[in-house]
Amino acid sequence: MNAFLHESSFNYERCCDPENTKKKFKEIIRTAPRNSDWTAFTDLFQYEGFWHSPRFLEGTLLAQELFQARPCDIILCSAPKTGTTWLKALTFAIMNRALCLDDSKNPLLLATPHECVPYLEVDIFQNKPNRYPDSPLLATHLSFDSLPNSVVDSDCKLVYICRDPKDVFVSLWHFIGNVRAKEEGYLFPLEKAFELFCQGASLNGPYWDHVLGYWKASLEFPKKILFLKYEDLKRETEFYLERLAEFVGHPFSASERREGAVEKIMQLCSFQNLSKLEVNKTGEYAIFSSVVVENSKYFRKGEVGDWKNCLTGEMKDRIDGITEEKLRGSGLTFD
Ligand code: PAP
Helix, strand or coil, rough: CCCHHHCEECCCCCCHHHHHHHEEEEEEEEHHCCCCCCCCCCCCCEECCEEEEEEHHHHHHHHHHHCCCHHHHHEECCCCCCCHHHHHHHHHHHHHHHHHHCCCCCCCHHHCHHHHEEECCCCCCCCCCCCCCCCCCCCCCCCCHCHHHHHCCCEEEEEECCCCHHHHHHHHHHHHHHHCCCCCCCCCHHHHHHHHHHHHHCCCCCCHHHHHHHHHHEEEEEEECEEEHHHHHHHHHHHHHHHHHHHCHHHHHHHHCCCHHHHHHHHHHHHHHHHHCHHCCCCCEEECCCCEEEEHHCCCHHHHHCHCCCCCCHHHHHHHHHHHHHHHHCCCCCC
16 A cells, blocks of 8 residues: 555665664554545645645655754745745745846756755655755745754744635646646546645645644744745735845845846746746656656646636635634734
């Protein structure tokens, strides 16, 4: 049943006792609550209160055991479908702006944002890690409480992005349909996906718990965690881009502003631009061995409020009700 462990591409060499560590992981996965309802995608396993695909879970366990954050690291945190690709591109461009603003050298023209900023729980412990040389940037879909201890204890910084749960659900539903395969036009049943999402049994769900974990941590550690909303970033991109640059320690100088560096990065990382780049239109990204996603699937519409095209009034009310109930008293809203 745990066949994925046999075809694991993770590198256990850094563990003190690799065989024992593998055994321990198999046992965790054997005994973890399992949800097989996402028949089009992969079984999900519950670990530390959140649902994971087996590959992400295996990588999570390795990261928790081995990852040593450096004070200079910057980790982009998010639940899936909340704007991760965009945040990766923006932060990468801010931190490597001399390269990114030069068309003859710009890495974002040659590699997808996911290749430029690898995932802590999948890419770093692969046999061929794709961490960009010397880059302090990493990303993760882990919940705040599941982050490796060194991330919380060190002086590294976290940037979290979240999004209206209705748009997250719709984006996820389309994504699952696309990943499912080459069956033209296949879409996982909307009602079933909706039910699973509302129950919290979605990738890295419950979504609301994911958001709340980082929200509360950002209130407690404002210098360590920058909390962003996709909708704010869309509405006031320039303002939040400047804030992001300052937070990661690469503020724009007056002369850079005069020369239009902020606008250029906004334009470079815009949905319109990224989605038409050859590197993002072609090729694929292997999330795990059985699931390979075409790069273009990370760029669907990039709009706020697309849920209106998919959800019934009843569905809207149900998600809004959960959001209201879960976030009540937290100070966070998605209005
Ligand atoms: P991931 O967690 O699988 O990496 P993520 O990037 O978080 O996915 O989310 C994808 C969403 O971001 C898509 O939203 P949609 O389905 O509602 O369209 C995608 O279109 C959107 N997106 C990707 N790039 C950008 C961008 N540059 N600007 C705005 N939105 C973007």
